[in-house]
Amino acid sequence: MPTLISWVDGRAELAEDPYTTVIDDEADIPPGDVIISLARFQLEGERLLGEGRKVGVRLAADQAVEDLAYDLPRIAVVALEFPAYRRGQAYSSATLLRERLGFKGQVRAVGDVLREQARFMVRCGFDAFEPADGSTPEQWTHVVGRFRHVYQTAADQVRPAYEERSAS
Amino acid sequence: MYQYDAIDAEMLADRVAEFREQAARRLAGDITEDQFKPIRLMNGLYLQLHAYMLRIAIPYGSLNPTQMRKLAEIGRVYDKGYGHLTTRTNLQFHWIKLRDAADILEHLASVDMHAIQTSGNCIRNVTADPYAGATADELDDPRVWSEAIRQWSTFHPEFSFLPRKFKIAVNASLADRVATRTHDIGLYLRRDENGALAFEVYVGGGLGRTPYIGPLIKRRLPVARLFSYLQAVLRVYNRHGKRDNPNKARIKILVATLGAEEFARQVEDEWEKIGPAGDLPDTELARIRGAFTPVAFASLPPRSEAFEAAKARDPSFARFARNNLRPHKRPGYSIVEVALKTIGETPGDITSEQMEAVADIAETWGANDIRVTHEQNLVLPHVKLDDLPAVHKALAKAGLASANSNLISDIIACPGLDYCALANARAINIAQDIAQTFADPDRAERIGELKIKISGCINACGHHHVAHVGILGVDKKGEEFYQLTLGGSAAEDAEVGKILGPALPGPKVAPAIDQLVEVYLRERNDGERFLDTYRRVGLAPFKEAVYADAH
Numbered sequence: 001m002p003t004l005i006s007w008v009d010g011r012a013e014l015a016e017d018p019y020t021t022v023i024d025d026e027a028d029i030p031p032g033d034v035i036i037s038l039a040r041f042q043l044e045g046e047r048l049l050g051e052g053r054k055v056g057v058r059l060a061a062d063q064a065v066e067d068l069a070y071d072l073p074r075i076a077v078v079a080l081e082f083p084a085y086r087r088g089q090a091y092s093s094a095t096l097l098r099e100r101l102g103f104k105g106q107v108r109a110v111g112d113v114l115r116e117q118a119r120f121m122v123r124c125g126f127d128a129f130e131p132a133d134g135s136t137p138e139q140w141t142h143v144v145g146r147f148r149h150v151y152q153t154a155a156d157q158v159r160p161a162y163e164e165r166s167a168s
Numbered sequence: 169m170y171q172y173d174a175i176d177a178e179m180l181a182d183r184v185a186e187f188r189e190q191a192a193r194r195l196a197g198d199i200t201e202d203q204f205k206p207i208r209l210m211n212g213l214y215l216q217l218h219a220y221m222l223r224i225a226i227p228y229g230s231l232n233p234t235q236m237r238k239l240a241e242i243g244r245v246y247d248k249g250y251g252h253l254t255t256r257t258n259l260q261f262h263w264i265k266l267r268d269a270a271d272i273l274e275h276l277a278s279v280d281m282h283a284i285q286t287s288g289n290c291i292r293n294v295t296a297d298p299y300a301g302a303t304a305d306e307l308d309d310p311r312v313w314s315e316a317i318r319q320w321s322t323f324h325p326e327f328s329f330l331p332r333k334f335k336i337a338v339n340a341s342l343a344d345r346v347a348t349r350t351h352d353i354g355l356y357l358r359r360d361e362n363g364a365l366a367f368e369v370y371v372g373g374g375l376g377r378t379p380y381i382g383p384l385i386k387r388r389l390p391v392a393r394l395f396s397y398l399q400a401v402l403r404v405y406n407r408h409g410k411r412d413n414p415n416k417a418r419i420k421i422l423v424a425t426l427g428a429e430e431f432a433r434q435v436e437d438e439w440e441k442i443g444p445a446g447d448l449p450d451t452e453l454a455r456i457r458g459a460f461t462p463v464a465f466a467s468l469p470p471r472s473e474a475f476e477a478a479k480a481r482d483p484s485f486a487r488f489a490r491n492n493l494r495p496h497k498r499p500g501y502s503i504v505e506v507a508l509k510t511i512g513e514t515p516g517d518i519t520s521e522q523m524e525a526v527a528d529i530a531e532t533w534g535a536n537d538i539r540v541t542h543e544q545n546l547v548l549p550h551v552k553l554d555d556l557p558a559v560h561k562a563l564a565k566a567g568l569a570s571a572n573s574n575l576i577s578d579i580i581a582c583p584g585l586d587y588c589a590l591a592n593a594r595a596i597n598i599a600q601d602i603a604q605t606f607a608d609p610d611r612a613e614r615i616g617e618l619k620i621k622i623s624g625c626i627n628a629c630g631h632h633h634v635a636h637v638g639i640l641g642v643d644k645k646g647e648e649f650y651q652l653t654l655g656g657s658a659a660e661d662a663e664v665g666k667i668l669g670p671a672l673p674g675p676k677v678a679p680a681i682d683q684l685v686e687v688y689l690r691e692r693n694d695g696e697r698f699l700d701t702y703r704r705v706g707l708a709p710f711k712e713a714v715y716a717d718a719h
Contacts (some may be wrong), residue, residue: 064407085206086289088329092406095326100441116190116207123325133203147182149175151319153445154326161175161319162452 005137006106007127012118012140015128019056019077021110035079035108038063041071060112061089072103072152073119080126081167082111091124098125098155125155169232169537170315171459172280174178179322180277183284187211188270195267200628210328212258212286217589219265222272222345223286228296228314228338229257229540233527236538238279240523242272251523253508253516255580255631256335257540258286262587270381290328291321291402295343296338298539301463302549304497307357310340312393312457316448319456320395325400326437331409331417333375334402337653347542347658349373349382350634351402352419357391365391371401371431372423373630379664380420383428385435392437392453396446400439456634460659463535463550468500472553478560485560487609488571493556500553504534505573506546506563511603514596515581516544525566533559541632542658543580543619569621576618576685577603578633585648593648593674594643598622601678606685615685618698634658636699637684639667639677650677654684654710655702666707669715683713 006015021035026135026150029036036054044047048055055075068075076098080090090109097103109121115135121146129140151161159167187207194204203217208214224239231239239259243251247261264272276282285292292315296310304353317336321327339348340357348354351630354370367389373382389397401419410416423431447703479486494503505524508516518526530538530548533555539547546568551559551568563569572578578603582588582638584595599622606612621635632638638653649671656665672680683700686710692701702710 029250051322084328087641088289088327089407089411091326091329092403114206117329119323120328146186146321148178149182151179151322156325161179162449162455164175165173165455166449166451 002130005129005131007122012137014137017089033079036065049153059093062085065093065101069101072101072134075105075107077106077135079108081112082109082113085112085114092119093152094124094126095155115139115143119146123154123156169230169461171461177280180282183282184270184273184277187273191266191270209288213281214287216262216587219262220266220269222264222269222283224259224276224281224283225286225293226257226259226540227318228294228311229298230311231540232536233531235281236277236523236527238275240520241276243520243523250517250519252583253518253540253544255542255544256293257542257631258293263423272505275415279459289332291324291332291334291336294318294336294338295346295542297341298541298547299345299494299503299549302496302503304495305342306341307359308340309460310338310357310669311460312453314338315456316453318447327406328701329410332414334419344660347631347634349662350375350658351382354382360388367391367394369397372420374418374420375631375633377415377626378420378677379633379662380424381662383423385428385432390684392450393447395448396442396444397439399446400435400442401613404434406440440511465498465501468552470499472500475553475556478557485557486568488560489556491571491575492573502551502553502556504551504559505547506548506568507570507573508545509572509578510567510570511577511607512600515579515599522566522568525562525568529559529562531679543578571609572612574617574622575612576606576615577612579603580621582623582629588624590627591641592643593624593650595622595630595641596625597640598650598674598677602681605678605682616697631658634662635665637681642671644671648674650674652680654707655699657699669711680714684710687713
């Protein structure tokens with residue numbers, strides 16, 4: 001099972017992952033809380049939720065978060081894939097989940113998730129990570145905290161430089 | 169010049185610390201070169217044929233003397249005593265050692281400079297008119313908008329892993345000296361029918377393998393809504409741009425595939441959803457505007473006796489005055505083009521001594537202001553006519569008084585196969601050959617404005633597509649050949665040039681240019697530039713002359 005790092009109150013910590021991720025749409029769904037594909041969710045989500053489980057949905061990089069809009073209140077996790085670290089569609093997906101669709105559940109980064117990307121991810125609203133490079137929560141906290149300021153608003157609600165300036 | 173505040177300075181300090189730590193991991197062998205690549209590419213550090221190349225950002229091409237001296241020092245201490253100016257108005261050092269890179273960034277930060285986002289698939293250095301604040305034909309100062317874009321785009325969390333690199337240019341004049349429409353986003357500042365400032369937004373220009381002049385995507389964008397609109401464009405691109413093939417990943421391909429109208433509709437839709445929340449407050453724009461120290465211009469008569477007398481006395485100064493001066497908005501002042509195009513030298517190269525000389529000149533006579541142009545030259549934007557003879561003398565002493573601005577030997581060339589791992593052919597030697605062929609300054613002046621641009625490969629860093637005469641290096645079975653294009657333009661009449669005919673071997677290039685020029689001189693009407701004649705008579709007579717031997 002991959003390491004799961006979660007982002008809580010401005011720092012990273014190791015987290016228990018109560019979810020089983022089922023990537024293969026043909027595979028049997030195990031008991032308990034699961035993360036499944038969008039296609040599978042559309043077919044079986046209703047039933048799984050009816051069983052009282054928590055259900056997460058894993059989106060490929062090119063799948064639109066808008067397709068989940070009406071289901072978001074009952075989804076616990078949206079896992080966004082990075083097929084390679086440089087495939088950055090999920091930064092927009094996470095931003096939209098937080099800022100436009102008002103998603104309050106977990107937004108999890110999966111795939112080629114590297115610690116040097118930590119700050120960008122946290123700023124876009126990701127709050128859980130499955131690092132692919134064996135990095136530790138301490139390293140994630142460190143990378144996110146390297147900068148004292150930001151120049152632009154983002155889903156993390158950190159006050160941008162122009163607001164710091166006008167307040168001083 | 170924009171004055172950094174404590175926040176700007178701390179951003180750079182934090183960046184230096186970050187990179188120092190990252191480089192240390194590589195130097196200690198904790199990570200492989202492959203793992204280091206995405207990190208160094210965010211810092212403008214490329215691994216080239218001989219060494220690391222460090223690309224330093226010169227935001228909107230603007231430098232002060234202190235910064236220029238720092239670049240000279242870096243060149244002397246960490247490189248071979250010279251640097252190379254690029255068509256993105258950046259400065260490259262080609263002989264950098266990894267263990268020095270963090271120290272160099274620290275030196276840069278000490279003078280408010282950096283190498284942030286000079287590579288990688290992110291928003292790159294913003295370019296603007298090198299005559300900003302000096303030319304009479306501008307509606308507003310494009311540097312203010314450029315600096316605001318620089319800050320907004322710096323470490324943008326959503327847009328740092330785009331499908332490909334992303335370049336923005338801002339032009340606020342009627343003339344276009346920024347090659348605006350060859351950019352991913354080109355912004356033309358205009359006044360609308362009510363007199364309010366608005367941007368004309370062009371998206372999807374670009375050179376490289378598939379050159380496009382960017383189509384108009386929005387005719388009247390109120391300036392206060394710029395940042396929400398940029399966000400909308402970038403978001404549509406980040407979500408829908410192609411990523412599987414790097415040759416099709418620039419926004420120009422998305423715009424061309426969807427069609428400009430459909431792309432504009434998608435952006436408009438996204439922009440409405442973002443709303444004004446995505447905009448920068450007016451107070452911040454005003455703060456940035458205020459952080460540009462105004463130039464204290466003197467009240468001068470429009471005519472300078474000292475200038476006129478020097479022209480009458482000294483033919484070389486008179487030639488310099490004819491070719492390298494541009495009108496200034498203030499009477500008694502001039503814009504001075506400093507061409508880094510001495511015959512026989514490498515276009516865009518500048519030694520540490522020359523950097524220091526330019527810094528001294530700008531300090532003594534040039535209001536502490538230096539600009540870099542996308543044509544790989546420098547500009548002193550504010551020089552009094554009275555001081556021009558002294559400036560010319562000082563430039564000549566530094567080997568910088570080349571009086572060929574805008575002429576045939578004012579050639580753009582990428583570093584080519586002499587340095588670059590991507591190149592198919594050399595570019596510098598071709599530029600030198602052509603410059604030698606037209607070394608006679610009287611003949612060069614008779615020929616007039618003729619823009620030659622050379623790229624060593626299809627990535628088109630030398631902008632060959634938008635040259636009056638473009639030259640592209642290609643590899644034919646291990647030999648260097650060059651394909652010529654005619655009739656391109658990067659200016660307000662932007663156009664992609666047309667291929668003249670089969671590629672030529674290196675030694676035939678300069679003679680072929682000579683033949684093209686002869687056709688032009690034969691065919692031209694009064695007052696026509698090479699480009700005008702080409703547009704009137706078409707490709708045929710030029711093709712005929714160059715390929716006559718082959719028939």
